[in-house]
Structures are given as C-alpha cells and as structure tokens.
Amino acid sequence: MARLPAVSPPPARHGLARVLSKLGICSRTEAAGWIAAGRVTVEGRVVRDAEFPVVRGRQRIAIDGVEVTAGERVHLMLNKPRGLVTSARDERDRDTVYRCFDGAGLPWIAPVGRLDKASEGLLLFSNDPEWAARITDPETGPHKTYHVQVDRIPDPSSLARLLAGVVDDGESLRAHSVELLRQGEKNAWLEIVLDEGRNRQIRRLLAASDLGVLRLIRVSIGRLVLGELPKGQWRRLSPEEVAALSPPEPAQERR
Structure with missing residues (x-):
C-alpha cells in the first residue's frame, strides 16, 4: 500500500498585538494602543483589531509606514x-x-519578574519574551536567593516554619531553603532561597512567623550573582549567562 505524503500543519496564527510584543519592540498593551490608533498595517492595510490573526514572519507588518522585524535581543541585569x-x-x-536607564539609548525592555518598592538587588530586563517566560515559569524557572534582615533573632521553630510552609490568603507559601547568616543583639540576616515566585512571598512568609523585614536584597538568580555591581547600575549579560539562566527548549518541544 502506498504511503501517503506527510501533511505539514498550517502555520500558527497569533493576535497582532501579541506578535508585535514577541518581536521585542514594545509591550502587548502598547502594541494594542498603536493598533487602535491606526498606526499599524498588515500587508499595507490598516488593522485596528489587536487580535487580528497574523503569521509571524510570513506577513509584512509596518508601524507608521516602517516595516518591523525582530530587533536585537537585549538581556541585562540591574542592581x-x-x-x-x-x-x-x-x-x-x-x-x-x-530611571536607572536614562540616556542609555536602549530599545524597549521589560522587567523579568519583579521586586517590590522596598526591596533591592538583582533585577533582570529583556525584550526577549520567550527567554523571560522561561525564567519566570514557577515550575521550571531558576531558584532565586535573597539576603533578608529581620527585626529579631529567629528561633529554630520560626525557621522550620518557613520551610514547612504556610497558607496565606488561600496561597501555599514556603521557602526552598533557609540559613541563618549572622545575628546581632536585636536582629539577624537570613539567606532564603525560593523555587517559585509569588507576590511578596518572603514578606508574607516571615510575617506568618512574626518576623518583620528590615531589608530584603535579591543576590542571585540561578547561577547569576549580583556581585559587586553598584547600586543603581546595570550591565548586559554575556551569551553564556543568558544561556545558563534559561536554556532554549529542544526543537521538538517547541510549539
């Protein structure tokens, strides 16, 4: 019996705003605004629907008459x-x-994850959405390490509770590991490692053990260490650092 030729699946179509964001030139929200304002064309025709289906790389997209393509991928870290x-x-x-990037002449970049206003330390930025998604994935993303100054000397039961986990506002929160780094007369520094990222997770965990936060500094993400980078300064990641933080998916697993 003759074997039928393999039929290739049709190319994937995605909403226009999503495609623009995947090209790394703007956020999806910003793209939607450009589209609604009539600034975006597909194959020479103005499109005002952010969900208009297009095939990335197969159709000519322009903003204000200028054809857009994937820009240079930028990956950097900020203290x-x-x-x-x-x-x-x-x-x-x-x-x-x-404010830390004023005058740097960088393309559009977005934070990869978050640090709240009172927190400090290592924060990543990129215009590479696929790379950022792998880093922020709660199941497969790299571990994140924090040095936290608390307002009293924690006893062993408090540290054990951070590892055992608590339920706060319906969410299960826990630390991957906790270590007492040093202590003074009235406060102490802890090293806390998280293998998942939830909003204000460390502060909520410590509050459940009646520990207040005096300072919270993220010192590493995976094998990338903050090191001696001065406060408020940034640098680009090397290709090796980019790959180590978030290896690309095997080709057969990509969708």
Missing part, C-alpha cells in the same frame, strides 16, 4: 535601589526602575 517601583509607568507618579 535595583530601594524605593523604586518595578514598572514602566506609575499612576502615583513615583520613581520607577527605568
């Missing part, structure tokens, strides 16, 4: 100072982390 909001814009007009 976030305390007091800055991890956001491109803040509705309360507070200073954001983007």
